[in-house]
Amino acid sequence: MGDKNVLRFTLNGRQVEVLAEPRELLVHVLREQLGQTGTHIGCETSHCGACTVDLNGESVKSCTVLGVQAEGAEIITVEGLAKDGKLHPVQEGFMQEHALQCGFCTPGIMVRAFRFLNENPDPSDEEIRLGVSGNLCRCTGYQNIVKAVRYAANKLKAARAQA
Amino acid sequence: MIPASFEYHRARTIDEALELLAKYGEDAKILAGGQSLLPMMKLRLASPGHLVDISEVAQLKELREADGLIRIGAAATETALLHSALLRGKCPLIGEAAAQIGDPQIRNRGTLGGNLAHGDPGNDHPSVMIALGASVIARGPAGERRLPMDGFYRGLYDTQLEPLELLTEIQVPTPPARSGAAYLKLKRKIGDFATAASAVQLSLGEGDTCARIGIALTNVAPMPLRLSGAEALLAGKRITAELIEQAAQIATGACDAADDFHGPSEYRAQMAGEMTRRALAGALERARRD
Incomplete structure (x- = not known):
């Protein structure tokens, strides 16, 4: 009972293999087994969204998914957003628009914003607010977070127009 | 944890x-x-x-319509309900409720079957399904049973499902033409359970009289509450503002809500009335335009 199983999945484009007990939550597997500590543990009760990761193309709260459920999945965490030393437009937006203060909620919100802009590339401010409504920030008052997501949406749109 | x-x-x-x-x-x-x-x-x-x-059982994620029934696999996620063109076109009440559950991340995982089978009075789909006259299919060692949602709950976290049974499908009678619905949910912020919520599904017949109506409340009693008295009051009649007012008062009177962080029980009962008033007015307007 509760024996460790070999668990394989793709993390930020890289195949990984870990040993995990069924009761280990995905966020624990990512942080403790794989050392990817960008994904934060906030409330641990699926309210705050600090643990948000991308699982098979959908945003999920990794404190409320079992590690074993990631078997065979594709996972993207905040560590996977930047490419070739260049920040993702969402990350750039958070920097340019001063969308963080203490920074604790930031990785989860950025991973959520990354997926949200895939789902809705040209959102209204209202849609941005609803899109990141599963992520709490106790510092900013959200205003600059909305601006950062808007910045990223514009930047991604410009990149698409060029392509 | x-x-x-x-x-x-x-x-x-x-x-x-x-x-x-x-x-x-x-x-x-x-x-x-x-x-x-x-x-x-x-x-x-x-x-x-x-x-x-069961989250990856493909059969349990199907969503289709056949023979006047909308059939939804129990493991269909809230996000799938929200994105379903079939539901948007033929039964918008389900997506309207799904949009008010949790937040985007929760909706990507949470399922219709789970929401119904869990038996939490704070869950939103039970009252919606009761208003729609829906049933669920339970499969177990003795075969398959069809259980109407009205009567499915026995108490807090307690349903008609037996331990060896699996809820496989939700069956919703496709609403006819000239139908309208609304789910009105009062909550303090996104992700919360309802302080009070009201689900209304109605259809109009000859002379704009009410041909069918289902009304049910969320989170104001240990179980979802079907408002049979208010349904009987409105059935067969032209729905007027005065009748809506009387139905709202029935809703308030039916509540058995606890005093808790959602508010005092009396406030929650009043809000159940207000949600019912608004849901009835909204559903009626939609039915007239349908």
């Missing part, structure tokens, strides 16, 4: 899930989206020895 130890089983088919349930009996729990069960296990309010994961 991690759950107590358990064994994990990923089912690929309905039959496989049923075999696992039969094998492990009452020590097994079905894991669908896990958005209620996993938090309970983390708090050690539940400690099943075995989890049977």
Whole structure:
């Protein structure tokens, strides 16, 4: 009972293999087994969204998914957003628009914003607010977070127009 | 916060899930989206020895219409309900409720079947399904049973489902032309359970009289409340502002809500009335335009 199983999945484009007990939550597997500590543990009760990761193309709260459920999945965490030393437009937006203060909620919100802009590339401010409504920030008052997501949406749109 | 130890089983088919349930009996729990069960296990309010994961059973994610019935697989996620063109066109009440559940991440995992089977009075789909006159299909060792949602709940976290049964499908009678619906939910912020909520599904007949109506309340009693009295008041009549007012008063009177962080019981009962007033007016307007 509760024996460790070999668990394989793709993390930020890289195949990984870990040993995990069924009761280990995905966020624990990512942080403790794989050392990817960008994904934060906030409330641990699926309210705050600090643990948000991308699982098979959908945003999920990794404190409320079992590690074993990631078997065979594709996972993207905040560590996977930047490419070739260049920040993702969402990350750039958070920097340019001063969308963080203490920074604790930031990785989860950025991973959520990354997926949200895939789902809705040209959102209204209202849609941005609803899109990141599963992520709490106790510092900013959200205003600059909305601006950062808007910045990223514009930047991604410009990149698409060029392509 | 991690759950107590358990064994994990990923089912690929309905039959496989049923075999696992039969094998492990009452020590097994079905894991669908896990958005209620996993938090309970983390708090050690539940400690099943075995989890049977049905979240990847393709058969349980189907959404189709046949013979006047909309049939939804129990493991269809809230996000799938929100994105369904079939539901938007033929039964918008379900998506309207789904949009008011949790937040985007929760909706990506949480399922319709889980929301119904969990038996939490704060869950939104039970009252919606009662208003729609829906039934669920339960499959177990003795075969299949069809259980009307009205009467499905026996109490707090207690349903007609037997331990070895799996809720496989939700069946909703397709609303006819000239139907309208609304789900009005008062909550303090996104992600909260309702302070009070009201689901209305109605259809108009000859001379704009009410041909069919279903009204049910969320989170103002240990179980979802079907407002049979208000339904009887409105059935067969032209719905007027005065009748809506009387129905809202019936809603307030029917409540058995607790005093808790949602507010005092009297406030919640008044809000159930207000939500019913608005849901009836909204559903009526939509039916007239349908």
